[in-house]
Amino acid sequence: MHRVAPREGRNAPRTALINDPKVRRFLLQALLAALLAFAAYSAVQNAATNLANQRIASGFGFLDQVAGFGISQTLIPWAETMTYGRAYVVGLLNTLFVSAVSIILATILGFAVGIGRLAPNFVISQLARWYVEVVRNLPLLFQILFWYLAVLSAMPSPRSALSILGTVFVSQRGVTLPQPVIQPGAAVVGIAALALIAAGAFAVRWSKARRDQTGTGLSKKASIALSIGALLILGACYVFAGEPVQLEPAKQGRFNLAGGVTMMPEFAAFVIALTVYSAANIGEIVRAGIQGVGKGQTEAGRSLGLKPGTILRLITIPQAMRIIVPMLTSMYLNIVKNSSLGVSIGYPDLVSVGGTILNNTGQGIEVIGMWMVTYLTISIITSLFMNWYNARIALVAR
Incomplete structure (x- = not known):
């Protein structure tokens, strides 16, 4: 009996198309995109319906009220x-200000702690170690409340404020610093300072280019002499202009402090807590980066007769920065995001001011959307800057 062979020619292309991994991935991704689009559409429709039922107008027109x-x-x-x-701009500037100050102070303190952990001195290394162990294991919110409630709020009244060198006063109302008084002639000093900074940058670039070409640049004695000369020139300009910039410290009165610039206790406590907490994490990053540099580099520097400080500054740290910067970027982003905790002690940051706007207007979706876009923009800008810096210090093959 003769059997007719099945017509495989028609089904073969269709079967091969379905079994193609690229086609399956495309179909799955298209299905997922469709589901996400449907979920977003449903959420928007549901929000619009709820707002209409509660007679709340949507949009950003409330920002002009x-x-x-x-x-x-x-x-x-x-x-x-x-x-x-x-008001939203005011909160945004407060967030950027506290974040920038905390990033600068935490970076300085963090590098000192990281280097201190590897110091040959037993006392310094142990102090740095226990600082890291204690601070990293305490929640940031607890530390904010500690500095605000247990430290600054326990300070004496302004009439009995603690005096530091007769110029800085600490009281329940915050930290009062000397107030800068700018008089005519300050522009001359400013121009001289900018000119000296530009000349110093040119000297550094010239010395680096000469060292790359000939192996010798500005000596240490020459660098010190040029720095002292620049300071003398700046001082002469300052005296010649009639000392146009002066610092006037606050004066203690019977009931209050007169003059000076006062940092509110919420800001001071917030900056201290962010700095102390972030510096402990940065210290661990710096320690790991330094230990990631091969010991042969340090031994080579010693064989050349370089001092430990010179080896650390010119050999170890520049190479360790290639390990440190990526993790340091994450820490900077965490500082910016942790600045939202200022609302816990009444610091008028972006979240605090935005929350007041939300309560007064009822525009929850709009305010939350503004928060998301703002923090996302700050994080992206920070990441782009740090990635640019990381590319500048990256090893380039010749």
Whole structure:
């Protein structure tokens, strides 16, 4: 009996197409994209329906309305008659300010702690070690409350403020620093300072280029002599201009401090907590980066007769930075995001001011969306800058 062979020619292309991994991946991704689009559409429709039922107008028109509330710390002029949009900008500037100050201080302290952990001195290494172990294992929110409630709030009243060298006063109202007084002639000093900085940068670049070409650049004695000369020139310009920039410390009165610049206790406690906590983590990053540099590099420096400080500054740290910078970027991003905890002690940051706007207007979706976009933008800008810096110090094959 003769059997007819099945028509495999028609089904073979279709079967081969379905079994193609690329086609399956494309179909799965398209299905996932469709599900996400449907979920987003449903969420938008549901939010619009709820807002309509509660008679809440959607959109960002509320930013032009009068805010009607005060803000305790502002870097730009602020009054209760100004708009919600300006209030949001005030909160944003406060967040950027506390983040920038904390990043700078935490970086300095963190490098000192990281280097101290590897110091040959037993006392220094143990102090740095226990600082890291204690601070890293305490929650950041606890440390913020500790510095605010247990330290600054326990300070004496302004009339009995603690005096540091007669110029800095610490009281329940915060930390009062000398106030800079700028008089005519300050522009001359500023121009001279900028000119000297530009000349110093040119000298550094010239010395580096000469060292790369000939192996010798500016000697240490020449660098010290040029630095002293620059300081003398700047001092002469300052005296010639009539000492236009002076610091006037606050004066203690019977009931209050007169003059000076006062940092509110919320800001001071927040900066201290962020700095101390972040510096412990940065210290571990620096320690790991230094230990990641081969011991042969240090031994080569010793064989050349270099001092330990010179080896650390010119050999170890420059190579360790290639290991440190990627992890340091994450720490900087964490500092920016942790700045949102300032609301716990009443610091008027982005979250605190935005929360007040949300409560007054009921525009929850819009305010939360603004928070998301703002923090995302800050994080992206920080990452781009650190990636640029990381590319600058990366090893380049010749």
